[in-house]
Amino acid sequence: MDIFLQFVTGGLFFGGMYTLIALGIVTIYKSTRVFNMSQGWMVTLSAFMLMTLVQLLGVVGGVIAGLAFGALLGFGIDRLLMRPLIGQPLIAAFLLTIMLAYIFEGINILVWGSMSYEMPIKLPGESLRIGGVVIGHSLLWGIVTAVLAFTAFSIFYWRTLMGRVMRATAEDHQTAQSLGLPVKRVFSLSWMLAGMLSVIGGLFLGVVSGVNMLMYQSLLGAIAVVLLGGLDSIAGAIVGGMILGLIQALVVGYLSPSLADVIPYIILLAILIIKPYGLFGLVRIERL
Amino acid sequence: MERPAGIFDIRYEQDMAIIRTRPQWICLIGFLILLAILPLFAGSYFLSFMILTGIALIAVLGLNILTGFAGQISIGHQAFVAVGAYTTAVLMDSFRWNFWATVPMAGVSAAAVGVLFGLPSFRLKMLYLTMTTLAAQFIIMAFFNHAFPDYFHAVSGIRVNRPELLGIDFRENEAFYYVVIGITAIMTYFSRNLVRGRLGRAFVAIRDNDLAGEVIGINVARYKLYGFATGCFYAGISGALHASYYRMVNPPQFPIDVSIWYLGCLIVGGMGTTIGVIYGVFFLRIIKEFVTFISPILGDMVSPFDAPKIGPGLGIISWALVVVLFLIFEPRGLAHTWEVLKSRFRHWPFKFSI
Numbered sequence: 011m012d013i014f015l016q017f018v019t020g021g022l023f024f025g026g027m028y029t030l031i032a033l034g035i036v037t038i039y040k041s042t043r044v045f046n047m048s049q050g051w052m053v054t055l056s057a058f059m060l061m062t063l064v065q066l067l068g069v070v071g072g073v074i075a076g077l078a079f080g081a082l083l084g085f086g087i088d089r090l091l092m093r094p095l096i097g098q099p100l101i102a103a104f105l106l107t108i109m110l111a112y113i114f115e116g117i118n119i120l121v122w123g124s125m126s127y128e129m130p131i132k133l134p135g136e137s138l139r140i141g142g143v144v145i146g147h148s149l150l151w152g153i154v155t156a157v158l159a160f161t162a163f164s165i166f167y168w169r170t171l172m173g174r175v176m177r178a179t180a181e182d183h184q185t186a187q188s189l190g191l192p193v194k195r196v197f198s199l200s201w202m203l204a205g206m207l208s209v210i211g212g213l214f215l216g217v218v219s220g221v222n223m224l225m226y227q228s229l230l231g232a233i234a235v236v237l238l239g240g241l242d243s244i245a246g247a248i249v250g251g252m253i254l255g256l257i258q259a260l261v262v263g264y265l266s267p268s269l270a271d272v273i274p275y276i277i278l279l280a281i282l283i284i285k286p287y288g289l290f291g292l293v294r295i296e297r298l
Numbered sequence: 299m300e301r302p303a304g305i306f307d308i309r310y311e312q313d314m315a316i317i318r319t320r321p322q323w324i325c326l327i328g329f330l331i332l333l334a335i336l337p338l339f340a341g342s343y344f345l346s347f348m349i350l351t352g353i354a355l356i357a358v359l360g361l362n363i364l365t366g367f368a369g370q371i372s373i374g375h376q377a378f379v380a381v382g383a384y385t386t387a388v389l390m391d392s393f394r395w396n397f398w399a400t401v402p403m404a405g406v407s408a409a410a411v412g413v414l415f416g417l418p419s420f421r422l423k424m425l426y427l428t429m430t431t432l433a434a435q436f437i438i439m440a441f442f443n444h445a446f447p448d449y450f451h452a453v454s455g456i457r458v459n460r461p462e463l464l465g466i467d468f469r470e471n472e473a474f475y476y477v478v479i480g481i482t483a484i485m486t487y488f489s490r491n492l493v494r495g496r497l498g499r500a501f502v503a504i505r506d507n508d509l510a511g512e513v514i515g516i517n518v519a520r521y522k523l524y525g526f527a528t529g530c531f532y533a534g535i536s537g538a539l540h541a542s543y544y545r546m547v548n549p550p551q552f553p554i555d556v557s558i559w560y561l562g563c564l565i566v567g568g569m570g571t572t573i574g575v576i577y578g579v580f581f582l583r584i585i586k587e588f589v590t591f592i593s594p595i596l597g598d599m600v601s602p603f604d605a606p607k608i609g610p611g612l613g614i615i616s617w618a619l620v621v622v623l624f625l626i627f628e629p630r631g632l633a634h635t636w637e638v639l640k641s642r643f644r645h646w647p648f649k650f651s652i
Contacts, residue, residue, distance in 0.1 A: 045425055091622065091626065094626045095625070098629060101371060101424070102625055102629055104371075104425065105371070105561065105565060105621075105625060106622055106625050106626075108558055108561070109562065109618045109619075109621045109622045109625070110618075111618075112555070112558065112614050112615075112617075113614075113618045113619055113622065115614055116610075116611045116613075116614035116615030116616075116618065117611070117615065118611075119607055119610050119614065120607055120608070120611035120612070120615070121607075123604075123606070123607045124607075124610070233429065233432065237426070237429055241425075268440075268443070268444050269440075269444075271436065271440065272436055272437055272440040274436075275432070275433040275435075275436040275437050276433070276437065278429060278430075278432070278433045279418070279430060279433040279437065282418050282422060282426055282429060282430055282433075283418050283421070286418075286421055286422050286426050
């Protein structure tokens with residue numbers, strides 16, 4: 011039973027990480043209808059950048075500078091690469107995000123090499139021991155941050171003016187534009203939010219498993235989370251993330267560790283066959 | 299297809315011909331002769347470049363049918379190449395088949411697996427279907443990594459011998475070059491012809507508007523599966539040659555990076571044109587070779603600590619950046635650029651029109 015709970019807590023942590031990445035993808039998809047394949051690579055790049063910034067500026071300054079970097083990264087992607095593609099088929103933007111992932115990977119290798127580093131941040135607190143289960147405090151921080159990010163995003167989308175503007179833009183770009191909504195600014199803002207989320211994700215993942223090039227391999231699994239929860243659902247991101255994290259941890263624990271990399275894709279295939287729009291996704295009706 | 303002034307079709311055969319004019323025939327025959335005599339004066343480096351380009355070309359031709367014509371983006375094409383490679387390797391290694399018999403089997407088995415992963419296309423389209431191909435990449439590679447270790451030998455890899463035919467030994471690159479180039483030429487011809495027929499027109503209809511296609515009587519789901527079958531058949535043939543060229547098959551040869559690289563070739567060349575595939579593959583292959591050539595020189599200029607990063611880093615950035623630039627500035631690819639150039643030349647000194 012203790013081992014089971016241990017697996018569950020580990021699974022919840024990875025679920026939290028998946029949630030943070032999936033939130034980034036969903037944020038972008040909700041307003042721009044672009045599926046950002048490079049989110050996992052953005053997290054890796056942000057983790058490396060954060061590490062360097064913390065080494066230079068100390069923890070507080072480094073994290074603030076890191077968040078600024080994330081926002082700048084998102085803004086730059088939108089302004090330089092996505093804006094010229096407005097009006098072209100969405101698939102062009104989708105392909106561009108795939109290629110972007112490889113550019114990030116190349117930058118990572120060029121600047122930091124393919125070694126593994128330790129994130130120079132110590133999270134406050136100590137690991138908890140409940141019964142026979144040890145819960146690392148970084149795991150706790152990760153889960154709490156994921157839940158906090160989810161709550162903040164829900165409030166932002168449903169209660170603030172900008173959130174409403176974003177949801178309206180998501181419905182129909184042209185209608186939103188003709189109603190006078192700042193569509194371009196909404197696009198930039200969603201990319202900036204996704205960039206900042208990638209920094210937060212990079213921070214926790216870096217603290218727990220070290221900063222290295224292997225991160226994006228496992229982060230690609232977040233794509234399964236997004237489709238499991240529904241492409242445009244914030245709630246889907248957290249539910250899907252937790253489900254995938256738990257299933258992965260339990261399968262690795264009880265069946266075989268070699269299955270870890272395939273689990274997200276088996277789930278992905280299953281959900282696409284059974285319920286293509288995900289658990290909470292909006293079913294779109296097409297017209298000719 | 300624009301033709302030079304003064305070329306009129308007066309018979310159906312002329313209207314249907316792929317090669318229409320005498321200069322085009324001369325160019326084609328000249329090019330084929332050039333390919334045939336290449337090993338006489340080319341060095342071993344250039345020969346292996348041509349062989350690898352040919353193998354990649356077949357795979358991208360398949361991806362072009364699936365993505366460029368049928369409009370189903372696949373980001374797991376290299377996994378289908380792996381299916382072909384493993385079919386050849388296992389049939390030769392465990393069942394003592396002749397290489398030539400395994401080549402069509404490689405194509406057929408890859409097509410079967412392609413249809414299997416294309417089955418969700420009954421319900422899915424666009425982005426969602428692309429995700430099934432992503433899943434295909436990882437599930438297929440995990441299968442080769444973990445299943446049937448007696449046959450797949452994931453850890454040690456499977457050794458493959460180069461073929462022999464009518465007493466000719468294809469073990470040397472000079473001879474193997476003819477195998478690859480011959481098959482590439484045949485596959486290019488088939489692909490060019492396929493897309494002009496009923497199948498190709500149905501593919502284009504699905505790509506441009508699947509609902510409209512369904513309304514005019516195309517069975518969309520079935521033709522999507524045909525698209526997967528033909529595209530993956532090409533991948534399988536490419537895989538058979540891949541196995542035979544490297545003399546060895548193991549899972550790390552088939553990463554997702556190469557699947558994406560194939561897509562990049564398609565974007566650079568121009569989706570939905572056969573000639574564009576050739577331009578795209580050659581363009582990105584040349585960039586790759588150029589980077590391998592230039593990175594030791596750049597490595598000497600920086601500190602020894604940074605030198606090993608340059609090769610792999612630049613290797614990835616170079617092609618990804620080229621593809622991004624093409625997506626933004628020339629989404630129709632090199633094939634379109636070439637048409638524009640030709641048109642400019644033809645209409646000079648007037649304003650060009652295309």
